[in-house]
Ligand SMILES: C[C@@H](C(=O)O)C(=O)SCCNC(=O)CCNC(=O)[C@H](O)C(C)(C)COP(=O)(O)OP(=O)(O)OC[C@H]1O[C@@H](n2cnc3c(N)ncnc32)[C@H](O)[C@@H]1OP(=O)(O)O
């Protein structure tokens with residue numbers, strides 16, 4: 557069911573510093589900050605030859621990454637995103653298997669303009685999973 561790795565997301569305490577570090581120290585192709593108010597985050601995408609890195613910074617008081625950054629003040633890997641062909645079929649399969657789909661179960665439009673869903677980290681070995689329909 558899951559296909560390619562779309563991105564690995566890293567929550568960071570300073571988006572500008574992290575962007576500059578990837579650009580100058582690691583020599584990466586770093587995009588501009590992009591506010592995602594529906595998701596409560598500002599994101600910066602870094603394009604690698606085989607996948608993307610998503611730097612995450614909280615946006616607004618209700619950001620879902622506030623708790624994570626409080627527990628990990630230096631930042632840390634926040635989620636990984638796998639591509640799927642049919643997000644609703646994937647969701648229904650996962651629910652039938654007993655996995656928890658976060659939020660109300662309805663896909664939201666993600667940072668790439670495609671529908672996304674998140675799966676509870678406690679159901680997947682401590683790793684928050686995002687599924688993106690491609
Ligand atoms: C723009 C878009 C895109 O790419 O298109 C994005 O990625 S938006 C990316 C941001 N959006 C999201 O993350 C949406 C889905 N996320 C959520 O709904 C939330 O962040 C939850 C995953 C439910 C966590 O919420 P919250 O931190 O309030 O819950 P909590 O403190 O009660 O945490 C429950 C337990 O899960 C752990 N926990 C929390 N966040 C975690 C993470 N990212 N990875 C692994 N474990 C995590 C906590 O340490 C805690 O474990 P212990 O009990 O053992 O201490």
Ligand SMILES: [Co+2]
Pocket residue numbers: 563565610635637686
């Ligand atoms: Co993401």
